Amino acid sequence: MEYRRLGDSGLHVPELTLGTSSFGASGPLLGPMGTTDADEARRMVDICLENGVTMFDTADAYSAGASEEVLGAAVRGRRDRVLISTKIGGALGEGPDEMGTGRSRLLRGVDEALRRLGTDHIDLLQLHAFDAGTPVAEVLSTLDQLVRSGKVRYVGASNYPGWQLMKSLAAADLHGYPRYVSHQVHYSLTGRDYEYELMPLGLDQGVAALAWSPLGWGRLTGRIRRGAPLPERSRLHETARFGPPVEDEALFRVVDALDEVAEETGRTVAQVALNWLLRRPTVASVVLGARDEEQLRQNLGAVGWRLTPEQVARLEGASARHAPYPHWLAQRQAPFARLNPPAVDLTPPR
Structure with missing residues (x-):
């Protein structure tokens, strides 16, 4: 397992991170992804640590905090061996203080996340989305307070447009507040929008990418094929409306290229898609999801080898879009x- 510096920070993270949205999952978005209970979660953590995966990503909005609770139980007794990344800002309810990144939401949210996780600090706190209703200075000054208190080690953003991220970085520099060292983004062979604005920003400003949904919202697992019906167990039946739109022909061009490269390398389609992503500029870690132990072990096979330049060019040609x-x-x-x-x-x- 390769460990990479997270942006312009002193934190080094593994090239693969386990996303834990399936831990304790419920509801129309996360429920179809599979529900991982505490025992299964602990076994997945065991497998990750055996393979050098030491970072685990969650959010307070994942199943109303259940993901954080299950993750906390799974790492109990070995907190010093893991990095915990969580996100705050998503909706927990309909009330005005149950979403966003205002001061009270952040202060209360961090305390509640620490309680659910059973820890005294969060290694990486990410804001789940830009909150247009809260002044940037209020957000950053609160993050500064949390870092100074020792409850948070590093801060990052997630799902920010470029101008909002740059505005936040500039304000942090102006006032001496902690800078975002990471940006958790949607990035895959079927979703390369990140490359136009956010990747150049990350290169210029020292903001690393943590790539979520690296298999294109379940489309690049190797089970979806041209001319074949959607597999019965595919979560796309229930969750396609929540994810990024992908035209069928664009998807099948990518899948055809992945099939060719997978046959040449003796790897799975998913492993090839993940390996391509691991070599992209600014990407510090790819956030894996896993329905079960078998899927986790397969995805861990994405590291320790490299695609050839010709194979990379073929994948990029199949996935390129008009800018x-x-x-x-x-x-x-x-x-x-x-x-x-x-x-x-x-x-x-x-």
Whole structure:
């Protein structure tokens, strides 16, 4: 397992992180992903630690805090061997103080997360989404208070548009508040939007990416094929409406390329998709989900080997999309590309 520096910080994280949204899962979004109880969770933590995966990601909004409670029980007695990342800001209810990142929500949310996790500190606290109703200075000053108190070690963001992330970083620099060292983002071969604005920002500002849903919301597991019905056990039956839209033909182009590379490498389709993501600029760790022990072990096989440059080019050609404005200028007009070159080659195949 490779350990990577998390942005411009002194924290090193494993290249794979276990996402725990299935721990104690319930409700229309997380329930179909599979429910992992405390005993199963502890076994998954065992497997992760045996393979060098030491970071576990959760959120207070995952099944009303149940994910944090199950994770806390699973790491009990070995807290010093793990890194815990949790997120605050998602909706816990309908009340005005039950969502967002205002001062009272953050202070109360951290205390409640610490109680559920059974720990005295959070290694990485991430804001689940940008809260347009709370001043940036209020958010950052509260995070500063939490870091100074020792309850939080590092802070990050999640699902921020570029201008909101840059505004927060600039305010942190101006006032001497803790900077976001990570950005948890949706990134996969079927969702490469991160590359246009957020990846260049991360490179410039020292903000690492933690990639969530790296298998395209369950589309790149190897079970979805052109001309075949959706597998009976696929969570897409219940959750497709919550996830990123992907056109069928765009998906099958990617799956066809993954099938070819998987056959060449002797790896699974999912392992190839994850390995590609691990080599992308700014990516510090890929957040894995796992329905059961077998799926977890398979996904852990994504590390310890490399795709060839030709295989990488084939995958990127199959997954490339036409860039939104103003980024298509750099694809089509050389002067714009020389003035502002993209972080990675985003040119679609011809």
